[in-house]
Amino acid sequence: RSTIFIYITLLLGVASTTAFTQPQSFTPARKSSFLASTTITSDADIQEAKALLLRAAETKLENPDRVLDALESLEKHCKKKHKEDPAAFSKDIMDNISGEWRLIFTTGTKERQKKSGGRVNYFPLKAIQKFDATVEPKVIENGIYAWNLPLLRFSGDFDFDERKRKLEFDFDLIELLGLIKIKLGRKDVAKIGAQTGLGSANNEKLADNGRRAFFDWISADENIATARGGGGGLALWKRTKEIERAFGIPLQQPAGLPTHLVETLARNRYTANKGDVGDMTIPPMQGRVAVITGAAGGIGRELSKVVYSLGGNVVALDRNVTGLEELRKDLERSNGNDVEDERSRVLCLVTNHEDLSSVSSSADVIKSKFGTIDLLVCNAGLTYRDDCLPGEDRMKSKHGYDLAFTVNYLSHFLLVEKLMPCLSSASPSGRIVHLTSSFHWKVDGSEIIPIDNGNGMNGPMAYQSDPSLMSMKHIERSYANSKLAQIWQSRTTEGCVGSVCACPTWAGTGIAGEESRDFLRKNAFDVSGPGIASALNAMLRSDEELGDALNNGKSIVANSRVIEYIPFKEMWARVSPGLRDIMAEISALVLLLGQRFTFEQFIIQRSSPESYGCRDEMELLRRWSLKEVEPWL
Numbered sequence: 001r002s003t004i005f006i007y008i009t010l011l012l013g014v015a016s017t018t019a020f021t022q023p024q025s026f027t028p029a030r031k032s033s034f035l036a037s038t039t040i041t042s043d044a045d046i047q048e049a050k051a052l053l054l055r056a057a058e059t060k061l062e063n064p065d066r067v068l069d070a071l072e073s074l075e076k077h078c079k080k081k082h083k084e085d086p087a088a089f090s091k092d093i094m095d096n097i098s099g100e101w102r103l104i105f106t107t108g109t110k111e112r113q114k115k116s117g118g119r120v121n122y123f124p125l126k127a128i129q130k131f132d133a134t135v136e137p138k139v140i141e142n143g144i145y146a147w148n149l150p151l152l153r154f155s156g157d158f159d160f161d162e163r164k165r166k167l168e169f170d171f172d173l174i175e176l177l178g179l180i181k182i183k184l185g186r187k188d189v190a191k192i193g194a195q196t197g198l199g200s201a202n203n204e205k206l207a208d209n210g211r212r213a214f215f216d217w218i219s220a221d222e223n224i225a226t227a228r229g230g231g232g233g234l235a236l237w238k239r240t241k242e243i244e245r246a247f248g249i250p251l252q253q254p255a256g257l258p259t260h261l262v263e264t265l266a267r268n269r270y271t272a273n274k275g276d277v278g279d280m281t282i283p284p285m286q287g288r289v290a291v292i293t294g295a296a297g298g299i300g301r302e303l304s305k306v307v308y309s310l311g312g313n314v315v316a317l318d319r320n321v322t323g324l325e326e327l328r329k330d331l332e333r334s335n336g337n338d339v340e341d342e343r344s345r346v347l348c349l350v351t352n353h354e355d356l357s358s359v360s361s362s363a364d365v366i367k368s369k370f371g372t373i374d375l376l377v378c379n380a381g382l383t384y385r386d387d388c389l390p391g392e393d394r395m396k397s398k399h400g401y402d403l404a405f406t407v408n409y410l411s412h413f414l415l416v417e418k419l420m421p422c423l424s425s426a427s428p429s430g431r432i433v434h435l436t437s438s439f440h441w442k443v444d445g446s447e448i449i450p451i452d453n454g455n456g457m458n459g460p461m462a463y464q465s466d467p468s469l470m471s472m473k474h475i476e477r478s479y480a481n482s483k484l485a486q487i488w489q490s491r492t493t494e495g496c497v498g499s500v501c502a503c504p505t506w507a508g509t510g511i512a513g514e515e516s517r518d519f520l521r522k523n524a525f526d527v528s529g530p531g532i533a534s535a536l537n538a539m540l541r542s543d544e545e546l547g548d549a550l551n552n553g554k555s556i557v558a559n560s561r562v563i564e565y566i567p568f569k570e571m572w573a574r575v576s577p578g579l580r581d582i583m584a585e586i587s588a589l590v591l592l593l594g595q596r597f598t599f600e601q602f603i604i605q606r607s608s609p610e611s612y613g614c615r616d617e618m619e620l621l622r623r624w625s626l627k628e629v630e631p632w633l
Contacts, residue, residue: 046081049074050224057104057224057238060122067105071234074226075218082165090162094133096220097160101237103127129237131158140169152176160217167227168212173386177589181386254599256529257536261601265540266310269428270374283311289370290539291315291419293353293412294380296323298509299435302527303377303535305331308345315370317351317362317380324348353380353411355398360632363418372430373422375539378412378486379435383479383511390467390474397465402474405463408482413489414629423497432499433538434486436556438563438591438605441573442480442584445610447471448488449617450624459624460485473581480584487611488618489625491552500549501607502538502557506592507531523592525559530599534559537602549604554612558605560595563587570609 049070056062056070082089103123130141138160143153158169174182215227225237266284290307294300295316301323304314308331318324328346349365352358366373382404388395397406416432423430447461462481464470471477486501493499506524508531525531538546538557548555563569572583626633 042077045077046074046219049077050219050221053226053236054223056122057236060104064105064121067236068107068234071105071107071218071226071236075228075234078218086163086165090160090165093165093217093220094160094162096222097131097217097225098133100128100130100240101225102240103129103235104238105236107233107235128240133160140171142171143175150175150177159212165217167215167217169214170212180585180589183386253526254530254596256526256531256533257601262306262536262540263310265536269540269542285310285312285374288312288374289315289372290375290377291317291366291373291415292375292377292379293317293351293415295348296320296327298511299504299507299527299532299535300377300379301327302532303379303539305334306532306536307375308334311345312374313345313347313370315347315349315366315373317349319350319352321350324350352398353407354403356406356411356414356629356632357398359411359414360418363415366419367422370422372425373419374426375431375433376416376419376423377433377435377535377539378415379535380411381408381435381482381511384475388475390470391465395465395475401459401465402463402478403465404478405460405482405485408479409485409489410463410625410628412486413625414632416489416493417626417629417633420495420497424495429496429498431539432490432493432497433535434490434499434501435535436486436490436501436503437479437483438503438505438556438558438607439480439584439588440484440487440611441563441569441587441608442581443477443484443610444573444577444580445484445488445614445617447477448481448485448621450620459628460621473577476581484608484611485621487556487607488614488621491612492618492622493551498543498546499551500538500546500557502534503559503605504531504534505558505560505562505595525595525599530559533599533601534603541602545602547604552612554606555604556607558603559599559601560591561598561600561603561605562591562594564605565594565598566590573608573610 052062052066052070053074056067078089105121106123126145128141128143128145130139132139137157139155140158141153141155143150145151153175154171155173155175156169156171158167160167172184174184176182214230216229218226218228220226223239225239226235228234263284270284270288271282285307288307288311290303290312292300292304292307292314295304295314296318297320300316300318304316304327308314314331316324316327325348328344328348331346332344347366347369349362350358351362384395384404395403397403399406412434423432450459451461452458460481461469461471462474462478462485464474467474490499490501504525504527506520507527508521508524509527534557538549541557543550546557547553549557566587569583569587573580
């Protein structure tokens with residue numbers, strides 16, 4: 001946290017220095033051309049000021065002194081207008097305030113004005129403020145962007161006092177680069193603002209006294225907004241939708257695997273042994289069965305569509321009842337079948353992966369209907385929200401243990417064990433595909449080794465839901481721990497069944513919740529294209545092509561080479577857990593920024609040393625897992 005605080009201070013220090021050292025200036029003692037008018041308050045006065053401010057917001061060509069005059073005039077006349085009918089005036093502000101606003105012009109706080117000799121100008125950085133008054137608590141965000149990359153973003157909640165036109169707010173969450181999120185007390189946030197000049201020292205005093213920072217709101221309409229901050233500075237914003245494109249330098253999405261290639265891979269794998277590989281009238285997966293978890297949305301839904309289009313039978317597992325029904329209808333209609341067709345090639349099973357009883361029941365249904373299973377795709381998964389706290393009920397499975405570890409790993413372990421006889425009877429041999437992640441580099445495996453210390457610990461630390469039995473980094477490492485556990489499961493799969501792990505890299509799914517879905521859709525790989533390339537390769541490539549990624553190998557299937565270009569991974573992974581945490585987060589960001597530049601259709605990529613070099617520990621986890629799921633086998 002100290003390191004991040006220093007980074008934020010440096011970043012905002014540069015920003016504030018740039019923002020308030022512009023060449024044009026004004027003399028505070030001059031007489032305003034707007035304020036010199038002795039006419040009574042009227043709509044005309046307000047519209048005249050707004051017209052100049054709108055031109056300034058759209059062009060940034062209006063003289064800064066005139067912009068300041070217009071702001072002061074608008075403030076004066078709006079105050080009088082507010083006194084005439086406070087409720088109506090404030091309602092008009094609240095009706096218009098929701099949305100995204102770019103900061104165009106600011107005088108800075110009074111302290112900053114004194115330090116800079118009273119200079120004011122257009123704000124040179126891209127600063128976006130967002131309000132949502134349609135929800136409770138009302139939401140406020142404030143961020144600085146490079147292009148559309150959020151370098152730094154604060155978020156919190158606000159209230160609006162209609163009587164005083166005062167918008168009071170607190171920030172309690174800081175985001176770096178749109179990825180690293182840090183919970184801070186409002187005193188910490190106020191301190192950052194005061195020390196860098198982007199906030200008022202008064203805000204720090206308010207926080208010390210248990211009070212909130214505030215704006216005295218002047219106006220808000222369909223185009224511009226104006227306010228005076230608690231530090232005395234005036235500000236002008238322009239409504240914008242730029243941020244909705246989010247982070248991206250506009251880049252074209254890679255195309256993913258061409259349809260003809262996918263069909264060829266499927267035909268080579270599933271019809272060559274029948275001698276009819278050349279018969280293009282036969283769907284390549286006709287008669288084949290693919291079980292796909294997390295099938296109602298994201299990657300699972302897209303994989304289901306591919307299997308169905310290749311003529312295969314889809315067994316879709318998900319907890320989302322509505323999503324499953326929509327999937328079934330979409331697939332059947334895509335093939336021209338009636339929705340009620342008894343010959344349907346889609347079987348939807350409502351399955352809650354946090355409940356091992358539900359997983360076991362679905363497995364029993366599958367075995368009763370299909371003697372052979374060709375593919376099992378372990379895709380269902382989740383990661384914790386940033387506001388989760390250790391020990392909360394929402395982080396517990398149906399059985400009282402860690403939710404993420406249960407859903408991402410243990411439920412799939414149970415499913416694999418129950419369906420293994422059906423997979424073993426397939427020809428060519430059945431294949432298990434684990435949708436894992438290169439983020440497994442973040443952890444060393446120590447938290448997924450089963451422990452029985454006699455003090456209530458049963459199993460891996462990553463499986464615990466009691467905060468006293470968790471590691472200090474339980475939430476931050478939960479996803480990585482579950483993904484490494486999946487790799488260990490794949491490495492210990494024996495017999496004639498092939499098992500392979502695939503990393504989709506950053507893909508536009510809802511795994512991180514609705515809050516992150518739009519962000520991922522805009523900046524990550526499209527799940528209908530490059531986002532499923534590695535999974536399709538893992539499903540359809542031959543054993544020879546997969547090579548070292550199969551079973552007890554040392555690699556996974558990937559679609560970007562960014563991780564390969566990050567130097568000294570093995571070294572920093574062994575130095576200290578803390579350094580490993582930091583470097584893994586940085587690597588994840590680099591991957592997001594660079595994956596489009598380095599996309600390739602098919603990559604076999606070496607995984608972390610702990611993912612293949614801990615054979616004894618892998619076996620310990622396997623034996624513990626068998627014992628843990630025994631009641632449902």
